[in-house]
Amino acid sequence: MERVEVAVVGGGPAGATAAERAAAHGAETVLFEQGVPREDREGLGPDSTDAAGMLDYWIDIMDFDYAEIPDDVVLQELEGTEFVGPNSAVELTTTGMDASYPKFGYTFHRARMDDWLYERATDAGADLRVGTGVSDLETDLRSSSPKGPTHTLTLSNGDQIEAQYVILADGPQRRITLEALDQFTPPGRSIADALSPPTANHIAYQEYREFPEELFDPDWLKFWWGYMPGETAYPWVFPNDGTVARVGLTMPIGMELDDVDNPASYALLDSSDERLPSGSEYITRLLEHEFGDEYDIESDMPIVEDRGKSTGTETYPISSTRPIDSPVGANIAVAGGAMGTTSAFHEGGYHVAVRTGKIAGRLAATDSLEHYNDLWKRAIGDEILRNVAFADIVADYEPGDWDRAFDIVTDMQGGSGENVLLNRTYGAGIAASKLLVSYKKRKFTYRNGTYVQFDAGDYHY
Known part of the structure; x- marks a missing residue:
């Protein structure tokens, strides 16, 4: 042997x-x-x-x-990332962490x-x-x-x-x-x-899409929170080379429409749905929601078939x-x-x-x-x-909760132009203080490994 x-x-x-x-x-x-x-x-x-x-x-x-x-x-x-809620959004241009990489x-x-x-x-x-x-x-x-x-x-x-x-x-x-x-x-x-x-994983799905040049933003990541149901379920757009971007999402495995308390509050669900959409349907709905008024999604943002695991798409697990x-x-x-x-x-x-x-x-x-x-x-x-x-804090968030959270982060940023994650002390009002206290309590719960x-x-x- x-x-x-x-x-x-x-x-x-x-x-x-x-x-x-x-x-x-x-x-x-x-x-x-x-x-x-x-x-x-x-x-x-x-x-x-x-x-x-x-x-x-x-x-x-x-x-x-x-x-x-x-x-x-x-x-x-990248210059930063944008988090989009149903009615609110926030941009971050720094992680707030010490790092050797200059961007x-x-x-x-x-x-x-x-x-x-x-x-x-x-x-x-x-x-x-x-x-x-x-x-x-x-x-x-x-x-x-x-x-x-x-x-x-x-x-x-x-x-x-x-x-x-x-x-x-x-x-x-x-x-x-x-x-x-x-x-x-x-x-x-x-x-x-x-x-x-x-039970311990989420499933992720993404497509490689060619974007119209005027829509492609090479400097920013973009995430949509509160648009689809499920703990830490969200779609994203990541810029690739040229004008190709990865449009994807992550969602819990095995979730059913009956598990959703308020389906009508999610922008990517439809009243005619009898079950939760597939990953590909979610992506189509996201692109239609964001760009459908001016663009034909399938012709103006086609899947690039020589990318990814299989004809421009891929599905994979993420530990959650x-x-x-x-x-x-x-x-x-x-x-x-x-x-x-x-x-x-x-x-x-x-x-x-x-x-x-x-x-x-x-x-x-x-x-x-x-x-x-x-x-x-x-x-x-x-x-x-x-x-x-963070995952504990947002586990039960519904669409309106994401709007409130993004408004709080916007208040935290103030007028200084300095964007930060929640790892410092802030003085941005009662709502911000409550969010920070909740975060610190959960960190304390998980202290010492x-x-x-x-x-x-x-x-x-």
């Missing part, structure tokens, strides 16, 4: 950076990625589906110098970014096996290895491989992670209780839950979306996937994996804390 020091399951940003760091620190490392086809990539690769926007401080969370990211990865440098952020070509991470991993000496998935993982807790438990991975071709350390980075679908971790859960509990994809700790005592680390660190609230989490992957890979290669749960919290804990606090759903101490070895 083939043996390696570090095996990485999954080849997204968490897996690729884990493989790169492990190999760079001298470990014999292999990465398994089942691979999917895309219109904009030759051959198989990771499931590179994401709206792919990067805020300024996210680059620092990834622990990259922005100057080292290849030019062809960056599509548009608000940028949109990027996700497949090219992933391929760049693969090049780095290969150059470091990692063995990347794209097109080979993992079908099963078994851990030997009583291994005779002086470094503790070992693992046997059964591959999709029937071969087996033994690894001293395993990094699970199989994304929010968690095809291997759930059963692999359930080897160590106590009776009556399951990792699926926290991370089952149908809180993270878990890893069973490091079993020589296993979970990274990225598989552990629940990505977020439907802010549309993905490429940056936290990269950082957790880097930490896991380095620690596995240096026989220090027992520190992983502490170190990932230190590196990305504040980001997770912000996300879960208590946002973790399944603690390291909950595993049984």
